[in-house]
Amino acid sequence: MHDLMIHNASLPDGRTGIDIAVRGGRIADIGHQLGGKSVRTFDVDGWLVSPPFVDPHFHIDATLSRGRPRENLSGTLLEGITIWGELVPTLTHDDVKDRARRLCYWSAAKGCLAIRSHVDVSDPRLVAVEALLELRREISSWFDLQLVAFPQNGYYRQPGAIENLERALDMGVEVVGGIPHFERTMDDGTRSVRALCELAERRGLLVDMHCDETDDPMSRHIETLAYETTRLGLNGRVSGSHLTSMHSMDNYYVSKLLPLIREAELFAIANPLINITIQGRHDTYPKRRGLTRIREMLAEGIPVALGHDCVMDPWYALGSHDMLEVAKMAVHVGHMTGVDDMQAMYESVTTTAAAAMRLEGYGLEPGCHADLVVLQASNPIEAMRIQATRLQVLRRGEIIASSRPAESRLCIGGAEVSVDFTERNRPADADQS
Ligand code: FE2
Numbered sequence: 001m002h003d004l005m006i007h008n009a010s011l012p013d014g015r016t017g018i019d020i021a022v023r024g025g026r027i028a029d030i031g032h033q034l035g036g037k038s039v040r041t042f043d044v045d046g047w048l049v050s051p052p053f054v055d056p057h058f059h060i061d062a063t064l065s066r067g068r069p070r071e072n073l074s075g076t077l078l079e080g081i082t083i084w085g086e087l088v089p090t091l092t093h094d095d096v097k098d099r100a101r102r103l104c105y106w107s108a109a110k111g112c113l114a115i116r117s118h119v120d121v122s123d124p125r126l127v128a129v130e131a132l133l134e135l136r137r138e139i140s141s142w143f144d145l146q147l148v149a150f151p152q153n154g155y156y157r158q159p160g161a162i163e164n165l166e167r168a169l170d171m172g173v174e175v176v177g178g179i180p181h182f183e184r185t186m187d188d189g190t191r192s193v194r195a196l197c198e199l200a201e202r203r204g205l206l207v208d209m210h211c212d213e214t215d216d217p218m219s220r221h222i223e224t225l226a227y228e229t230t231r232l233g234l235n236g237r238v239s240g241s242h243l244t245s246m247h248s249m250d251n252y253y254v255s256k257l258l259p260l261i262r263e264a265e266l267f268a269i270a271n272p273l274i275n276i277t278i279q280g281r282h283d284t285y286p287k288r289r290g291l292t293r294i295r296e297m298l299a300e301g302i303p304v305a306l307g308h309d310c311v312m313d314p315w316y317a318l319g320s321h322d323m324l325e326v327a328k329m330a331v332h333v334g335h336m337t338g339v340d341d342m343q344a345m346y347e348s349v350t351t352t353a354a355a356a357m358r359l360e361g362y363g364l365e366p367g368c369h370a371d372l373v374v375l376q377a378s379n380p381i382e383a384m385r386i387q388a389t390r391l392q393v394l395r396r397g398e399i400i401a402s403s404r405p406a407e408s409r410l411c412i413g414g415a416e417v418s419v420d421f422t423e424r425n426r427p428a429d430a431d432q433s
Pocket of ligand 1: 057058059118210309
């Protein structure tokens with residue numbers, strides 16, 4: 001006897017008419033016309049059923065703080081860092097926790113059930129670390145929150161950062177962060193990558209560094225990150241986030257760099273919403289697009305995940321934590337409007353992001369957690385096109401969020417017309433996906 005049977009699902013890989021059987025919070029079986037009794041059943045009417053969205057790069061300690069203590073008038077990275085520096089000493093345990101919890105509600109409602117968040121350890125009080133570790137425990141039944149110890153003001157550049165970061169790891173933060181391009185010199189950046197990778201190796205932790213988030217083509221800390229990963233045998237456990245300097249690098253150098261990244265089995269994590277607005281600010285025209293080389297890395301066999309990075313914080317006043325918005329921005333900024341490229345960007349906010357976070361039991365195979373999102377779309381491309389309504393979000397086989405289907409009604413010339421912007425809504429002779 002199954003606990004739940006979902007009928008008539010379309011899957012992200014293109015299969016249609018699929019049943020999904022759930023037992024004990026996990027997928028028991030998935031395929032056409034499954035038999036067996038079930039306590040509950042529901043028919044999803046051919047809509048897309050996807051594993052949940054995953055955000056592998058976020059700053060949940062800063063989220064929803066927009067306007068405190070003041071607005072970012074220039075919209076620049078540097079003004080954002082200054083504002084954040086003013087806000088940090090005033091943070092309280094409850095404030096951090098309340099904002100982060102609210103963001104997780106928003107995220108879950110949008111079908112995202114896992115976030116890897118960097119948490120700033122530059123404040124010696126470590127108020128945010130404590131608050132987020134507590135929140136992580138409290139929400140673990142419905143949300144996976146993974147934390148990165150992030151020395152926002154530099155590992156060597158800020159006095160005390162080394163000790164703060166170690167204390168955060170002692171408290172239970174499970175990923176080692178870094179920001180080599182923000183250290184005082186290139187050499188300090190290189191040393192910080194080495195020291196932080198060695199720290200992760202000693203403690204058996206993952207690594208995720210803000211790496212080369214700059215327009216300077218000579219910012220090449222990703223090369224060191226790949227080297228140290230290979231040297232220390234950390235393959236598959238290290239992510240390089242942002243990597244925007246690669247956008248501006250010489251093509252010949254990149255042709256040498258990409259095989260080194262692949263050899264180290266690094267994950268690249270791009271943040272298109274933020275980098276399209278933050279990068280290229282010193283350019284006149286033409287202005288650089290502020291995105292790493294996603295297509296080229298995918299072609300090289302390097303897994304590329306996408307992160308949201310910010311929602312309503314000192315750096316970015318926009319956002320609702322919708323990973324479909326992230327994927328859609330990557331499609332646009334990265335010239336990735338080919339069908340296979342768009343499909344790859346959907347994977348970047350689902351399966352690839354889950355792999356970067358090493359989430360256990362993620363996916364649509366038998367044995368995986370029954371964590372599922374039903375979207376008002378027929379396929380991943382349509383989901384991105386209309387940022388489809390998340391009709392139901394399931395965690396361990398239970399519905400934890402639901403939304404009414406999007407529908408607008410027009411009354412024109414006495415006749416009523418309904419539109420929902422989906423492919424089903426096209427006139428019959430054009431209805432071919
Ligand atoms: Fe970031």
